[in-house]
Amino acid sequence: LHFGGWCYLVGDLKRADKTKQSVTILDVARESGFSPTTVSIALNGVSPSENLRDETKRQIFETARRLGYRPSESAQVLRRGRSNSIGIVVFDIADPFCTLILRGIDLELKKSGYLPIVMDAHNSLDRFKQYVEMLVHRRVEGLIVVANWLFIKLDALKSVVQRKLPAVVVGRDMRQSGISSVLVDNEAGGYLALRHIYELGHRNIGFLLGPTQLGDSIPRWAGTRRFANEAGLNLKKAHIKRLPDVSDPLSGFSAGRELTLELLQSRPEITAVVAFDDLSAFGAIRALAESGRSVPHDCSVIGFDDVPMSALATPGLTTIRQPMLEMGSFAFETVFSRLRGASSLQTADARVNLMQPELVVRGSTQSR
Amino acid sequence: LHFGGWCYLVGDLKRADKTKQSVTILDVARESGFSPTTVSIALNGVSPSENLRDETKRQIFETARRLGYRPSESAQVLRRGRSNSIGIVVFDIADPFCTLILRGIDLELKKSGYLPIVMDAHNSLDRFKQYVEMLVHRRVEGLIVVANWLFIKLDALKSVVQRKLPAVVVGRDMRQSGISSVLVDNEAGGYLALRHIYELGHRNIGFLLGPTQLGDSIPRWAGTRRFANEAGLNLKKAHIKRLPDVSDPLSGFSAGRELTLELLQSRPEITAVVAFDDLSAFGAIRALAESGRSVPHDCSVIGFDDVPMSALATPGLTTIRQPMLEMGSFAFETVFSRLRGASSLQTADARVNLMQPELVVRGSTQSR
DNA sequence: TTGTATGCGTTATCAC
DNA sequence: GTGATAACGCATACAA
Numbered sequence: 089l090h091f092g093g094w095c096y097l098v099g100d101l102k103r104a105d106k107t108k109q110s111v112t113i114l115d116v117a118r119e120s121g122f123s124p125t126t127v128s129i130a131l132n133g134v135s136p137s138e139n140l141r142d143e144t145k146r147q148i149f150e151t152a153r154r155l156g157y158r159p160s161e162s163a164q165v166l167r168r169g170r171s172n173s174i175g176i177v178v179f180d181i182a183d184p185f186c187t188l189i190l191r192g193i194d195l196e197l198k199k200s201g202y203l204p205i206v207m208d209a210h211n212s213l214d215r216f217k218q219y220v221e222m223l224v225h226r227r228v229e230g231l232i233v234v235a236n237w238l239f240i241k242l243d244a245l246k247s248v249v250q251r252k253l254p255a256v257v258v259g260r261d262m263r264q265s266g267i268s269s270v271l272v273d274n275e276a277g278g279y280l281a282l283r284h285i286y287e288l289g290h291r292n293i294g295f296l297l298g299p300t301q302l303g304d305s306i307p308r309w310a311g312t313r314r315f316a317n318e319a320g321l322n323l324k325k326a327h328i329k330r331l332p333d334v335s336d337p338l339s340g341f342s343a344g345r346e347l348t349l350e351l352l353q354s355r356p357e358i359t360a361v362v363a364f365d366d367l368s369a370f371g372a373i374r375a376l377a378e379s380g381r382s383v384p385h386d387c388s389v390i391g392f393d394d395v396p397m398s399a400l401a402t403p404g405l406t407t408i409r410q411p412m413l414e415m416g417s418f419a420f421e422t423v424f425s426r427l428r429g430a431s432s433l434q435t436a437d438a439r440v441n442l443m444q445p446e447l448v449v450r451g452s453t454q455s456r
Numbered sequence: 457l458h459f460g461g462w463c464y465l466v467g468d469l470k471r472a473d474k475t476k477q478s479v480t481i482l483d484v485a486r487e488s489g490f491s492p493t494t495v496s497i498a499l500n501g502v503s504p505s506e507n508l509r510d511e512t513k514r515q516i517f518e519t520a521r522r523l524g525y526r527p528s529e530s531a532q533v534l535r536r537g538r539s540n541s542i543g544i545v546v547f548d549i550a551d552p553f554c555t556l557i558l559r560g561i562d563l564e565l566k567k568s569g570y571l572p573i574v575m576d577a578h579n580s581l582d583r584f585k586q587y588v589e590m591l592v593h594r595r596v597e598g599l600i601v602v603a604n605w606l607f608i609k610l611d612a613l614k615s616v617v618q619r620k621l622p623a624v625v626v627g628r629d630m631r632q633s634g635i636s637s638v639l640v641d642n643e644a645g646g647y648l649a650l651r652h653i654y655e656l657g658h659r660n661i662g663f664l665l666g667p668t669q670l671g672d673s674i675p676r677w678a679g680t681r682r683f684a685n686e687a688g689l690n691l692k693k694a695h696i697k698r699l700p701d702v703s704d705p706l707s708g709f710s711a712g713r714e715l716t717l718e719l720l721q722s723r724p725e726i727t728a729v730v731a732f733d734d735l736s737a738f739g740a741i742r743a744l745a746e747s748g749r750s751v752p753h754d755c756s757v758i759g760f761d762d763v764p765m766s767a768l769a770t771p772g773l774t775t776i777r778q779p780m781l782e783m784g785s786f787a788f789e790t791v792f793s794r795l796r797g798a799s800s801l802q803t804a805d806a807r808v809n810l811m812q813p814e815l816v817v818r819g820s821t822q823s824r
Numbered sequence: 825t826t827g828t829a830t831g832c833g834t835t836a837t838c839a840c
Numbered sequence: 841g842t843g844a845t846a847a848c849g850c851a852t853a854c855a856a
Contacts (some may be wrong), residue, residue: 112597112849123827128851139825158593162533163849166832171530182559182764193551194576206574208562225526227478324563341768367768374770396550397765400709400735402742480833491843496835507841531833534848 099418111155120151123150131159172425174205174230175223177216179237180337181208184395185412186234189258193232200424202229211237211335217244224248230423231255234416237302237335243361254426258419261303261440269440270419272410274304278311279444281362281390281408284447286319290360290388290455294351295323296344296372297330298364305364309391312362326355331364340364344371352379359387359456366391366398366407373405373452384454394448403451411443418443478671479523486521493812495520497653499527541571542598542791543591545584548604548705549576552763553780554602557626560784562598568792570597579605579703585612592616598791599623600785603702605670609808622794626787629671629808637808638787640778642672645813649730649758649776652815654687657824658728658756661721663691664712665742666732673732676760680730694723699732708732711737713746720747727755727824734759734766736777741773741820752822762816771819 113131117124122144130140130148151157164446165171178186190206197204205228207219223231224247231253233245242265248255249266258270285293295312298305318324329347331340344363348371351358361376363369369391373383381387384405391398394409418441483497485492490512497505498516504515519525533539544561546554558574565572573596575587591599592615599621603612610633616623617634624636631637653661663680666673684691697715699708712731716739719726729744731737737759741751749755751771758764762777788807 113851114849124850125828125852126826129826132851134851144825160534160849161594162530162539163832164851165530166528166534166834166848167850167852169832181562182552182555184550184552187552187555191550191576191578194578203573205571208559210559210562224531308680370768370770374768377770397768400738400742400765401737401769402745408831481835482833492833493835493843493845494841497842500835502835504841509841512841528833532835533849534832535834535836537848606853 094317098452103290110160111157111299113157115155116148116152116157119155119210120148122148143309144178156422171227171229172201173226173228174232175220175226175228176204176232176234177209177219177223178206178234179209179216180211181206183236183337184397185236185393185410187190188396188412189234189416189419192413192418193234193420194416195413196417196420196424200420202424202427211337212232213241213244213335217241220248221244224251224253229254230427232419232423233257233260235260237337242430254423256419256422258415263440266438268422268438270415270422271440271442272415272445273442274307274445275311275314276442277392277408277410278308278313279315280311280445280447281392282312282315282321284449284453285360285362285388286315286321286388288360288453290377291321291456292355292359293327294348294355294358294361294372295328296347296363296368297328299331299333301333308364327351327358331368338367340367342373344368345375346371348372348375349379349436351379352376360453361387361389363389363391366393366405369405369407369452370397370401373401384452388453388456390453392445398448399450406450406453407448409446409448411446415443478528479525481527483523484516484520484525487523488516492518508552528530539595539597540569541594541596542600542795543588543594543596544574544589544600544602545577545591546574546602547577547584548579549574551604551705552602552765553627553761553778554763556780557602557787559808560781561602561788563781563785564785564788564792568788570795571794579705580610581612581703585609588613588616592619592621595623598795598796600787600791601625601628603628605705624787624790626783631806631808632654634806636806638783638790639808639810640783640813641810642675642813643679643682645760645776645778646676646681647683648679648813648815649760650680650683650689651686651687652774652817652821653728653730653756653758654683654689656728656756656821659689659824660723660725660727661695662716662723662726662729662740663696664715664731664736665696667699667701669701676732683790695719695726699736706735707720708735709739709742712736713743714739716740716743717747720744720749728821729755729757731759733758734761734763734773737773737775737820738765738769741769752820756821756824758821760813767817767818774818774821775816777814777816779814783811 113124113127117127127148130145180186209216231248235257236259245267247266256268262269297309331343361372363372369389372389376387378385383389391405391407394407398405398407467496481492485495495516498508498513548554577584599616603625604627613633613635626638629637665677697719699711730739731740737757740757744751744755751757759773759775762775766773768773
């Protein structure tokens, strides 16, 4: 059904010259014969819409559909005073870890009708702060931060806290900033990793610890030590290396490689490496290959995260899986529930939600 | 400098009860003693702003800064009639290929002042169409599609074409739909891949071809055949396998593995595999390992794309690199230039921009 | 049950 | 050089 022009009624000639951008609620009103108010009420299904005659509603919907009417986002936002969008700042969109969390967020988000505004901080703290400010000024109604690497400045989110914006950080414990977090249970994961290696019969085990600045490092290592204590395993200092504090995301690989080379030189008796994460595990595997050892025959390696690559490498990397999709979905739900309950001013005490990790056994570990 | 309240002038009492959301241009006007018009002119640096007294400008800027004034996005959009945003639909945000292109886009985009609205289609054509419609209705001023896998429906972008929205597709040739594309030169890449393997002395070479539905497959294979012709190499049909048409992005790995297993069974004399892409190359490597062959000692493998994982695997994967960052940046520039020249109605003939691939030699290939 | 009038914050037009 | 005014498209209090 096609009309030539858009109905020749009063007032139309005035704007007939300016190329009509898009069909507004006024067009629907004129075309359907009702007032803009009635149209708005009917279309939004609000207030006294249940009192509208069914026939009226039908006509209005029909007309709107026929004209292809879509409400103007900016007009709605301006009028309602709510931006209808939530901000997402991801530390590194090229990091598969972040990417899977993003997808988890997206899965829930799309049901909610909110528009995600996602910004990629490129591993730069400056850019991160800048983007947070930008999003706050855009009046996003909530904020999700997807963190991976180093990221310590507690003040970077202060304007968010000040405005009591519903916010959550995935991958970092931000309690101290007064912001809720969604985290994997690093302690449990560290425990699982060593237990797996131990149960395979390994006793000479090298360890690649996380950078001191990274919040994950401490509990992960604590979990590992807890298992060692329970099992009566003696962790020798010379078998332990720590990844340096650097913000380059690829550094995990090269640092893992170098530290493993050192380890192998001083302690060639090692038959397993417990790496801080998958990236350093891949570095370790590279180092082992370079020093003529094969994985898993000569040495087992276990990682942490379960990035997609871990399943695709040969041998597949045994690792401790973080439930990234679930973490993302949960993060959104956290923000969303605060959005819903916005009226009842929840004190929104910053809480940390721990997700359970899971051992994924692949080809890179084998019994001794 | 802090004021209690926001200046007690006419009309203020009226709204003094409603909690003031944010500082508007009226606040700046009152506070600085000028009219909203003047403030707007000064702040935007438009029209007769050069005629404003320097002192006036200074005062206005100072006041705006002091009050922390930020213009309301929605009001600007509503008034100017331009959304100030461009839409980006990515086929699979969990695909590192897409992700790097996204970053390339972002690098240019952030300089431009446009807001990116990115949508993740999750490898679903339905969702893709839905998102395109959504973005069009949101009145984005331009559109970038980041495609990776199968994606053939030409009509999915028809509303974009109809509205003559500046648009570009990265990773797919969409000339037939009347949309410009940014692509790697697949023909050249296919040529480079085989030349490398050939120059290493391999003559019994297995091939993993791309799915028939995927536009990249044909030119890539054509390039390979061109080199074979020039070198007088006879491509034996039994050495050639084709990946199936499926849309699951991980299928490349498993299909690559299975086809390579078949290949090895029927043609054990093979000493090199030219894979369609990195994912199928990793599948091939897995298959080789499973059948007791080591890479590169017993068999060389070359991929295509250079996803980040290729550098991290052990051995590193030799591959044909697509300049993904550059492709992303170029894509944005294409859209942006059409945005700038919007007035002069460029017929915007759909053109295809080919980017040159590059051979990256790593550990997975070795001379025979 | 439906219509009128108003304002959200900004900018463009025009008058002074 | 600067300011009054209207309008962008929509939603709502209030009137009818």
